Amino acid sequence: MLLPLLRRSAARFMLVCWGALLCTLVPGQLRAQLQVSPESAAKTVMTGRMVFKLRAAPASPSPSLIGSPALEAALSRIGARNVRAKFPHSRPPGPDQPGAVNLGLVFQAELPPDYPVEEACRALRKTGAVEYAEPLYSYPVLHQPTDPFADSTRTDGQYYLKNIRAYRAWDITKGDTSVVIGIVDGGTRLTHEDLASQIQVNRQDPLDGIDNDQDGYVDNYHGWDFADHDNDPTREPGSVHGILVAGCAAAAPNNGKGIAGVGYHCRFLPLKIYPSTATGSFGGYEAIVYAADHGCQVINLSWGGVGGRSQFEQDVITYAAVNHDAVVVAAAGNTPAELDFYPASYDHVVSVATLQPSDERSPNATFSRRVDLSAPGINILTTLGNTDSDYYPVGGSSFAAPLVAGAAALLRTHFPQYTAAQIAAQLRRTTDNINRLPGNVAYAGRIGTGRLNVLRALTETTQHAARVVARETSPTRPAYAPGDTVRLAATVQNLLSPVTNLTVTLTSLSPYLTVRQGTFSVGALTTLEQRGNAAAPFRLAVAASVPLNTRAVLRYHLTDAATGYEEDQYETLLLHPDYVVLDAGDLRLTLTSRGNIGYDGLGSDVGEGVSYRGGAPLLAEGGLLVATSAARVSDNVRNDRRGANQDFYALARAHRLLQPLRADQEAYAALQDSLPTLTKGRSVGVRVRQRAYAWTAAPHRDYVVLEYHLTNLTPDTLASLRVGLYMDWDLPGEPGRNVAAWDATRRLGYLYDPVDATSYAGVQHVAGGQATVYSIDNQAPAGQPVRLADGFSSAEKFLTLSSGTSQPTAGLPHGTDASQVVGATLPALAPADSAVVVFAVLAAPSLPQLQAAAVAAAMRYQQVLPVRAPASKPQVALYPNPTTGQVQLTFPAGNTTVSLLSTLGQVLLTRTVPDGRSTQLDLHSLPAGVYLVRVSSAAGTTTHRVVRQP
Structure with missing residues (x-):
């Protein structure tokens, strides 16, 4: 059936998650479109569905798609339906792709509406047939609180192009239309004067109702809507985030109109991930796989949230970055705190933090050891998209990230032989050091290597860069207890120019984790060569006094004295879990x-x-x-x-x-x-x-x-x-x-x-x-x-x-x-x-x-481990307590004396029970209150409180 490209009605349902936009400094009409509560910056679990990954491919021939009777039975018990391969068109990794993932082993299942998702995940994990079973999450685009002086600070030009040296960089290369940036976001405006010519169309699948290129998507000529599952990637009227992002990276140059995107001639592929209908749902990670499968050499993610790591999401990132060699760029967040923010904090992602025009950290920018570099993110003039010719300055890490994505596209044009990891390394190693600026001193090491410099990235071809690309701890655990000792084996890869005497020194930034052996003499490495220290791993020790749920940061300091190269990389271990x-x-x-x-x-x-x-x-x-x-x-x-x-x-x-x-x-x-x-x-x-x-x-x-x-x-x-x-x-x-x-x-x-x-x-x-x-x-x-x-x-x-x-x-x-x-x-x-x-x-x-x-x-x-006998006391039971009158006492056989006392110690009644096991006390004549019952025998004496109720 033909899926026409129709603009959806503004009256249709819009998800609240539009609100956590990574943008700020937006007055008037635009502010009304973007403003939401800060709480929406956290990811949320999608109800009614789950994802799982098989430990191994089904045996061939297999009676079922899954190939595990235990897993099939578990899915049946929880009422799962519509179980299907999550990415049926993904390509398996090749033999020459170490670290790649097989998304063909990932499946999705729908659950009964009232069935707890985590309970279903646990049922599947119990079968032993899955590598993981996880909820699917919805991520908001990122919002930063609006600056009260925004109305008076608008700039009419793209100051940030000068800050990042884009004008001079374009003298080196202006990009190429064959390099495509995947804009995984809220959709686009196909007719905007600065975007229309920059959209990468799929000429192999024209609008005729047929899947001509047999990629599983009918008429995906202009991209795809992964939220509403159709071929219309246009945004809902009033929701402009994806258009703002696209303009930063890929607005058309030299057309006498508006602005120029950093990527210049490079094009973009609009992939809509936020719904325009009540039945739609977030589709960010599905869109990443699509972008990788459809040739995007750079993928931009200007959204995310806190809430912990997902192995499924990491697998998707790895598939794009390793299997398909795409540079994945993500916004580091707008929460003014040190925290891990996803997807920016996943492996193989270039995490971008926000700077002011002065190159100082934005007051609302997230900072962490996982940030790779920073870029301007305040007063970023870009395409607005309410009309075909409007522009507006906005701010936030949503717009710092696509500046880096545009730069990555230029590098992919200029260095076609570079892998995605090498492009990321070149971007990191050629930044301008801004740590000594007054607003950055306190955040050194947590806003990346510096501010993006596109000119240096294109011209400095003798940079050195190495990276710890794999880590394995022994014993393998998600967390370590007080007193534990840990061995850590690391694999290091040289990414750029050869090094002659590389050394990796591991240190701990936590007083609760000691590095007992922290030197790895790697030696000489040619470009892209790898070497590990499994034979003599790093050795760590957890302190006995470590507080509960401590996150200890480890720093890898990579140096080559012969070339003057040095760089830091960080890792976190969880200590003393509950x-x-x-x-x-x-x-x-x-x-x-x-x-x-x-x-x-x-x-x-x-x-x-x-x-x-x-x-x-x-x-x-x-x-x-x-x-x-x-x-x-x-x-x-x-x-x-x-x-x-x-x-x-x-x-x-x-x-x-x-x-x-x-x-x-x-x-x-x-x-x-x-x-x-x-x-x-x-x-x-x-x-x-x-x-x-x-x-x-x-x-x-x-x-x-x-x-x-x-x-x-x-x-x-x-x-x-x-x-x-x-x-x-x-x-x-x-x-x-x-x-x-x-x-x-x-x-x-x-x-x-x-x-x-x-x-x-x-x-x-x-x-x-x-x-x-x-x-x-x-x-x-x-x-x-x-x-x-x-x-x-x-x-x-x-x-x-x-x-x-x-x-x-x-x-x-x-x-x-x-x-x-x-x-x-x-x-x-x-x-x-x-x-x-x-x-x-x-x-x-x-x-x-x-x-x-x-x-x-x-x-x-x-x-x-003998049981310690309790002190020798008579085992006495007294009931009912409280009582309205009668109290029954039971105790071991033998001569026993029972006394009733007031709380002041006055003896009100004494009774001897010769060789008996029980007796009754009558408290009817006593006023309501608290009394003491003393029971004495050869085994000892105990005192019990009894309450007389009215």
Whole structure:
């Protein structure tokens, strides 16, 4: 069907994300078009869809596009539909492209409207068949707060062309129409006098309703709209950001009209990524792939946001920069803070910060070690696009970036033999140093190498530039704990003129990360030659006192004394995350500060999961449950409100002990819930000290011991305390085909795949209280006592803890999506008294090995980690409390004296109970208030508070 190029009605829906434009200094009408709230500078998760990348290509021949039964089953369980290759026309990397990516392994799936995206991602990651599963994000264009003096500071000329030496640069080269800049933004105006002749059209696919060039896009003659999925890249009336950006990079020169873009004769390809309809959605990363596939040698991204790194997005950038050798340029942001801003902070991106006309940093410019260079970004006169002949000065990193993109296009014309990495290096190495200007001194090293100088970039052909192009840490972790030692292997590539004696010196800018071996003598490198130090890597040490969630910056200082070359490059490591990993043996287990195991709650990516021998994650969700009744349950696992409880809070953050005494690795954390009086009786009121132990030697490599010391913080005796671990296991292979079982002899609950029984995982009750187990069919139909399809209520949790061993199995005989609660029932716990419950988390490739590990765990705990007996006190229960009159007391058998006292110590009643176990006190005759009950026996004396209500 023909998709006509029609201008859309201004009345159509416009997304709020137009607001975070990387522009400022815009008065009147333009300001009204661009102004939004600062909060929109953050990226947002797109609902109803997700993206994932296969670990390997499907076997040939494969019965399905995906080729993984486990992954197919997981997609079916979450209700995914329209599963398809995300980039079906992407080209696989060639054998001579190290570091390239295969986007053919990336798929997209649509989800039910109310299905949590992160929960779906976790379900796919559990299969072990995907390299990653992530949400898709929407990024705003970048907005900077409007300067109140904007109306009086408009300039009528392009001062910035003089600042960056563009006029003289055009004497060297004026670019070429064969070099195309992809403007991935908000669309364009096809008829503007300074843009119409500069648009790169696709003459192989004219407007005839046929995909003539067979690239998957019908009539993509003028570009494409990736937000509304049609061939109309024109912007919505009033939304001019993409036009402003295009003018900076590629406005037509020598036409006697308006302005000249830095790229001069170079053309641009308009790719619209913001929707004009209510059904459209952000399409930035899809447009990057299109630009790369359709020959754009430079791609400009004047949008972005904070919010963390995405591997999918990095893959797309790598595909454009490495697979297709495109120079990717991005705006560094307009948040006046030091932060990572994406996509500018991804690898293979030239990140551009904003300068004032004086070459000093703009007051609202983002700064960071990831910035490559700076360019003018204030009062940038450019094409406006409300008419075919209008222009206006605007500001922000949205307009600094396309100046660099235009310069990159000139360099690609002048140096056709240069790779994209060499073009980026030439731009960085030929800037003018502006660090000593008054407004820049405080930001040296965080606004890049200097201000763009296009003339120097085109004429200085003997520059030296090397780059750390690959890094690998060992052990490989997303974060490192206090006391960890790290080896870092780096690969260095020389990008420009040969060097004769290159040295890389690694230093830490953080007091919490020490470089113990930080020199890499690279030696001589020819142009584009690489060399690594894997044989003698850098060595780092994390301080014992590092604060929680510290980001430590490392600096690579590259020097060549023979040529005078020196340059810095930076990297960041996360230290002391809010969890601890025990990996002394074959079982690798994450313990959080709030009682969770594997990850810090349902749908969280905080944590490194539970795995065995480096395999796929074994556990979807796990955590501590503590309860005294169906109404009083404390935990931080999933609930029945489509979320997770937040009952426990950290008293002491989870950390590894630097000098373990009883195991090869020991960890400690302390947590607590609230007192029941503060939660209307919904919590238990306990403090929990959790300890973890792991060993390196067989036969102790297959388990981690978890020891919980629980203290009663309430003024009342906890008559019956239930403690357990909820574990939603999803074993490799087919996580929806597991059986949950119980080994009563070893008090061991475990799961396995009945069809392919090569992985076993479970929890053993080692010590403390009476063992319990409850196996759960996660797919149980309505009407079952525990049904996780509609959540996990407090009543259901208490049922799993209080049913003894009446529910030992689930999923027999063919398997299901199963989980299990292994617990213990403790006797009465008096106020301020403590009790200990001990579990072992285990994994093994066979049931006999799992059982052997359980036996070893029990013996090791008895021999090395004995339970400390509580102080000898009578175990007393007093209820109901508060009371309106009658109070029932129970206590161990033996001669016992019970006394009732006022809060002033006056004895109101004394009773001796010879060799009894209980008695009653009648408080009807006493006024309302607080009283003390003292219980004395041969085992000791305890005092309890009781409240007499009216």
